[in-house]
Amino acid sequence: MTCQKFCLALLHWEFIYLTTALNLAYPITPWRFKLSCMPPNTTYDLPTGISKNTSNLNEHYEAVVKAKLNLSTTYFSNLSSKTTFYCCFWSKEDKNCSVHADNIDGKDFVSTVNSLVFQQIGANWNIQCWMKEDLKLFICYMESLFKNPFKTYDLKVHLLYVLLEVLEESPLVPQKSSFQIVQCNCSVHDSCECHVPVPTAKLNHTLLLYLKIMSGGINFQSPLMSVQPVNVVKPDPPLDLHMEITDAGHLKISWSSPTLVPFQLQYQVKYSENSSTNMRKADEIVSTTSLLIDSVLPGSSYEVQVRGKRLDGPGIWGDWSTPLIFTTQDVLYFPPKILTSVGSNVSFHCIYKSENEIVSSKKIVWWLNLAEKIPPRQYAVVGDRVSKVTFAQLNATKPRGKFTYDAVYCCNQQECHHRYAELYVIDVNINISCETDGYLTKMTCRWSANAIQSLMGSTLQLRYHRSSLYCSDVPSIHPMSEPKDCHLQRDGFYECIFQPIFLLSGYTMWIKINHSLGSLDSPPTCVVPDSVVKPLPPSSVKAEITVEIGLLKISWEKPVFPENNLKFQIRYGLNGKEVQWKMYEVYEAKSKSASVLVPDLCAVYAVQVRCRRLDGLGYWSNWSSPAYTVVMDIKVPTRGPEFWRIINEDTTKKERNVTLLWKPLMKNDSLCSVRKYVVKHHTSRNGTWSEDVGNHTKFTFLWTEQAHSVTVLAVNSIGASFVNFNLTFSWLMSKVNSVQSLSAYPLNNSCVLLSWTLLPSDYSLMYFVTEWKILNEDSEVKWLRIPPSVKKYYIHDHFIPIEKYQFSLYPVFMEGVGKPKIINSFPQDDIEKHQHDAGLYVIVPIIISSSILLLGTLLISHQRMKKLFWEDVPNPKNCSWAQGLNFQKRTDIL
Secondary structure, X not given: OHHHHHHHHHXXXXXXOOOOHHHOOEEOOOOOEEEEEEOOOOOOOOOOOOOOOOOOOOOOHHHHHHHHOOOOOHHHHHOXXXXXXXXXXXXXXXXXXXXXXXXXXXXXXXXXXXXXXXXOOOOEEEXXXXXXXXXXXXXXXXXXXXXXXXXXXXXXXXXEEEEEOOOOOOOOOOOHHHOEEEEOEEOOOOEEEEEEEOOHHHOOOEEEEEEEEEEOOEEEEOOOEEEOHHHHEEOOOOEEEEEEEOOOXXXXXXXXXXOOOOOOEEEEEEEEEEOOOOEEEEEEEEOOOEEXXXXXXXXXXXXXXXXXXXXXXXXXXXXXXXXXXXXXXOEEEEOOEEEEEOOOOEEEEEEEEEOOEEOOHHHEXXXXXXXXXXXXXXXXEEOOOEEEEEEOOOOOOOOEOOEOOEEEEEEEOOEEOOOOEEEEEEOOOOOEEEEEOOOOOOEEEEEEOHHHOOOOOOEEEEEEEEEOOEOOOOOOOOOOOEEEXXXXXXXXXXXXXXXXXXXXXXXXXXXXXXXXXXXXXXOOEEEOHHHOEOXXXXXXXXEEEOOOOOOEEEEEEOOOOOOOOEEEEEEEEEXXXXXXXXXXXXXXXXXXXXXEOOOOOXXXXXXEEEEEEOOOOOOOOOXXXXXXXXXXXXXXXXXOOOEEEEEXXXXXXXXXXXXXXXXXXXHHHHOOXXXXXXXXXXXXXXXXXXXXXXXXXEEEEEEOOOEEEEEEEEEOOOOEOOOOOEEEEEOOHHHOEOEEEEEEEEEEOOEEEEEEEEOOOOOOEEEEEEEEEEOXXXXXXXXXXXXXXXXXXXXXXXXXXXXXXXXXXXXXXOOOEOEOEEEOOOOHHHHXXXXXXXXXXXXXXXXXXXXXXXXXXXXXXXHHHHHHHOOOOOOHHHOHHHOOOOOOOOOOOO
């Protein structure tokens, strides 16, 4: 009866009450603890190991209570309406239960409970308190140790707490009014969860707390508890749990910490292996976020869970992660995929399982893309089960459609499994070029990623390390490097800007290629900003054609930066839509001008200048803005115009009107313009005089004397031409006949061949002048000057076939113009003869070509006929009857 009363009394209270002697709060432990309550001064029999006057409970307590739970309730009817209960905390680690009756206010704690309540409420709770990993919320979880099917009363729990900065050796418990209260979230009489917000700055403070419980209309209050939140942090389950086969053939279990905590974590890993030949379970604790499992076999299944806890100091094990199952394939490659660079050496390992048996490594052969058998000299045996193949001096993988890798197959002699290993080989020789701006304030580096665009899922990053002064002889990847943001430009290049810069520092940089299969680095290059300067273009560029000298002169101003000696490059050309540039370089660092010989002094030239360091380092600057020359007179005209005359004779007055004709002087002769023309006359009677004719190209004067010489001068802003043409009109010379014959042959409607013969003459011939015009029409007379040494001349003009022309040939002597030879039309017989000759020129080559073609056809036909008729005729030397006969020797037939 006594034991029955004790058990039912303990089942009534479902709250935690803790207090130690001298008002010391119970320290909350990282593990679960229990709260047990019973009436004091009871005389009923307690379970073995429990004192009558104390609540010293042991592990047999639960079994006893369960055994007595269904006994008679007579004891409750004998209890008074008010009873005082003592409560204590205990756990498996500390089985002594200490009771103290002082409450939070320093008075005896007495609870008045109706006896009917004991019949339906249990008196033991499991409690665990922890700090969430986010370090913002403190949680206490309360769970009833026993489930009573007769519970009918509502349960409400409140937690009261206060945060103290320092807890002294003999503290005074804070007043009740200083405690804050939170309501706990309770399920239907099964469990409650209480949340206390804790500021991050107060994680090391002391948290004092107790519970108030209402059940069946009666209020209960727990003893005081204390804890430092940082000592009971419960990490969340690890994230990203995954398994993979490593390059060495191990199973790697890895995960990541859920959040950043202010201390390092340790992890507990439990896993099981199930294969056709082996079954095992293991439980290991590690301080890293990965674990390697040896002796992995094909066709095995692994199940893994991980949880975490604070490594140094107190803490609580977190919840287990969700189980992860990993199954290895029948053909095991390690590594299953390799990413490498051109020129490197790599190896694959393989374990082959066929019909639940591991194939001997000596029977394994390797294939590439199932099309090329890898030579056995590249194989290696690694134990009885593992085969190895090695590739040396690899070339870049050539994409095959959507496949950007080579498939490496491990086969059991002639049997190949459909699974394969993947080999990615890319060219990482990425050229990084940098240039420093002309103001020496920033350095821009550019590089192209076209070589690795086929590697899907890869990211590129430029990394660099800056040395204090210059570059080392052999650039190398430095372990202490920094990333640099680069942006893709429209031209397909990435561009990175370093600003500010240190001109004499060495910037070692390379491209890091990150991929899920690993990372690769391009060969490093080192750049000194001072050595890659692109100067500003020269300024104040001017261009002009020098007077008298006649050279193209270019001048400029050197840029302020850099201060090094510079060389200059000039390009110039005739101005137009597409300038044909010519180059000229100036190596004198102090030069600010240069002169260039140009063929046309009267044209507009476009000129640009750029510069570069004289020692060859760095880059050429951009071209300067173009400068243009202005056309102006450079010298006096090189010569006067060529001219001819037309004579109109008045027989009644015995006068002749001479009209001089000349063509405008070209720029190359006028240098560069003509302001006017001047006709200079000379006669024996009137002497010499000049007439200004302005810009006209014809001039008429009266010829009255026996001899009249004229000269036409060209005048520009510099002066008159020194070299001029003279023409003498002489009555005597106009009767001198020196041309014996003249013929004209029309070759086509744009060319006429003019030929002539001369008579012996005592006069010195200077040149010929030929005239032509349409006969019987008042058309313009055209003329042409012909050298004295030729006997035929091609006249190019637009000739009308149906018209008749008049051709005249004038011999011009120093003494005057001789008598002309005039023909009025093309002679008909000459035309026919010319046409006949032209026909021969066409027919003869055709005949010759046809003959050659016919001869070649006959030779080819002869060879084919010979082969056709003699193909089946046997060679007599191969016949048995002809053995020993000499077919070259003549035999007489008798």
